[in-house]
Amino acid sequence: MHPAPSVIIFTTLSGLGFGLLFFLGLGLPDVSGWIAFVFFAIAYGLSVGGLLASTFHLGHPERALKAFTQWRSSWLSREGWCSVLALIFMGLYAIGAIFLGQRWGVLGILGSLLSLLTVFTTSMIYAQLKTIPRWNMKLTPAMFLSFSLAGGALLAGQTRVALPLLLVAALVQILYWRQGDQALADSGTDLGTATGLGTRGAVRAFEPPHTGTNYLLREFVHVVGRKHAEKLRLISFVLAFFVPVVLLLLPFNHLFALLAVLSHLAGIATSRWLFFAQAEHVVGLYYGKR
Amino acid sequence: MTQLPQSTERKLGLVIDLDTCVGCHACVISCKGWNTENYGAPLSDQDAYGANPSGTFLNRVHSYEVQPAEGHAQLIHFPKSCLHCEDAPCVTVCPTGASYKRVEDGIVLVNESDCIGCGLCAWSCPYGARELDQAEGVMKKCTLCVDRIYNENLPEVDRVPSCVRTCPAGARHFGDLGDPDSEVSKLVADRDGMDLMPEMGTKPVNKYLPPRPKDQIEEQIDILAPLLAPVAEEPKGFLGWLDKTLEKL
Numbered sequence: 251m252h253p254a255p256s257v258i259i260f261t262t263l264s265g266l267g268f269g270l271l272f273f274l275g276l277g278l279p280d281v282s283g284w285i286a287f288v289f290f291a292i293a294y295g296l297s298v299g300g301l302l303a304s305t306f307h308l309g310h311p312e313r314a315l316k317a318f319t320q321w322r323s324s325w326l327s328r329e330g331w332c333s334v335l336a337l338i339f340m341g342l343y344a345i346g347a348i349f350l351g352q353r354w355g356v357l358g359i360l361g362s363l364l365s366l367l368t369v370f371t372t373s374m375i376y377a378q379l380k381t382i383p384r385w386n387m388k389l390t391p392a393m394f395l396s397f398s399l400a401g402g403a404l405l406a407g408q409t410r411v412a413l414p415l416l417l418v419a420a421l422v423q424i425l426y427w428r429q430g431d432q433a434l435a436d437s438g439t440d441l442g443t444a445t446g447l448g449t450r451g452a453v454r455a456f457e458p459p460h461t462g463t464n465y466l467l468r469e470f471v472h473v474v475g476r477k478h479a480e481k482l483r484l485i486s487f488v489l490a491f492f493v494p495v496v497l498l499l500l501p502f503n504h505l506f507a508l509l510a511v512l513s514h515l516a517g518i519a520t521s522r523w524l525f526f527a528q529a530e531h532v533v534g535l536y537y538g539k540r
Numbered sequence: 541m542t543q544l545p546q547s548t549e550r551k552l553g554l555v556i557d558l559d560t561c562v563g564c565h566a567c568v569i570s571c572k573g574w575n576t577e578n579y580g581a582p583l584s585d586q587d588a589y590g591a592n593p594s595g596t597f598l599n600r601v602h603s604y605e606v607q608p609a610e611g612h613a614q615l616i617h618f619p620k621s622c623l624h625c626e627d628a629p630c631v632t633v634c635p636t637g638a639s640y641k642r643v644e645d646g647i648v649l650v651n652e653s654d655c656i657g658c659g660l661c662a663w664s665c666p667y668g669a670r671e672l673d674q675a676e677g678v679m680k681k682c683t684l685c686v687d688r689i690y691n692e693n694l695p696e697v698d699r700v701p702s703c704v705r706t707c708p709a710g711a712r713h714f715g716d717l718g719d720p721d722s723e724v725s726k727l728v729a730d731r732d733g734m735d736l737m738p739e740m741g742t743k744p745v746n747k748y749l750p751p752r753p754k755d756q757i758e759e760q761i762d763i764l765a766p767l768l769a770p771v772a773e774e775p776k777g778f779l780g781w782l783d784k785t786l787e788k789l
Contacts, residue, residue: 251663307658307659308656308657308658308677309655309656309657309658309659309672309676309677309678309679310655310656310657310677310678311656313636313654313655313656314656316635316636316637316638316654316656317635317636317656317658318635319635319636319637320634320635320636320637322543323543323544323631323632323633323634324632324633324634324635325633326633326635326658326660327635327636330635375660378633378664379629379633379663379664380629380664380666380740380741381629381663381664381665381666381740382663437739438739439666439737439739439740441604443736443737443738443739444666444736444737445604445616445618445736446734446735446736446748446750447558447604447606447616447750447751450606450608450614450750450751451606451607451608451609451613451614452606452607453604453605453606454604454605454606454607455602455603455604456603456604456605456615457602457603458602459565459568459600459601459602459603459620460597460600462592462593462594463592463594464594464595464597464671465594465596465662465671465672465674466662466668466671469659469662469663469672470663470668531663532666532737532740533665533666533667533668536602536620536667536668537602
């Protein structure tokens, strides 16, 4: 898949932002006044910034409101609803915390759940696609949720919770890579089933339908950069999990905490780049590519 | 509404004969010609006369080589367009309701004025049947020439999809695949018509007729062969001298 910057920025930032909102809604940390304002400003900056970035790849962003109509069948529509509801609930909760010094617990818990649900709906947009076996796995929502929770805990300064959550996220990441590398082969789809000619012999793409490129090849067949995948996996793993865990184990220091967050963010963005760049769409098979 | 209908009254679709297709790409051109000036936005080209031409097409013809375990390889031309699936994933993923399947004939269409160009329907299609038009920013796909097949302004012979009308080899057939007595359904039954990527669970309406097996050229005993063996292997006499002399030069 083409790793479009808009979706990588969107899923990375909004995942982190909704993760932070999840913890803020639970009162972790229990903040009010100016400190609450800073926390909520960061959370809203990340989540809303991410959502705005996601509209950049649309052909007609001015019609984006129509995307709220099909929540019965479409995960993308459900994501729209969940994100707006989460932002409204958490916004009201934030007003209470910042201006009134009140902690409206039930509202916060509802906002927290909606924030997690938003991350889940985002992950299901990818996980529902049978055409991309590497995404069509239960580990895809597990990965999005565990990353969001670990990053949220880190941003919220919940050191004791962040440590186990980072370890869980690291484990999910390794499992995702292991299963993902087998996913296309396990799906049973190859050029033989794609053309229906596989029972007659070995099928080979002989002549492409066009000499130039097209939308399908640009969008679905991204092979540039895959050769560095192993190195990028190592870099992303070290940045996203190893460095933050080491920094959390050291005596607490605001500079270390900031470094841990930035390192984690860079690592997750790299992992998300790989999530797209390594995903093989079955339509590539028709072109003898993957 | 992007929920799929429980069932459709008819299942209009194509039957494509891989045995007959000669790979001339006439269907590709006729499709582009008809659809760029009729239903919805035109099918744009980018850098059409430059170094990197690219454009929107609703129908494309691949060519594959099939090498059986024994015998000669076979070249198969393979036209591919929207299969108007019964369980079309491109319809249910659409967030705006722009992508829909018609109850009356099962045609999958895009309402372009509702399309936000998110591309998710193209992601969900295993067949590469949808292309986002780069000029218009909306999703384009085969309409089964919905503006021809019911068009009473056209002579009756032209009320079929443009690709079917154009095919010089008669490799493309159009009809109601939901009616077991239709010509196309009989053709599918006779020739073991098949689905593409059945494991995707899309239940395509369009069917492909596999190529017929090739004639086997058996090793034959030729009783005249001994009599036809060349008599003079080596030139003799003057020709023999000439041959040797020329070799030496």
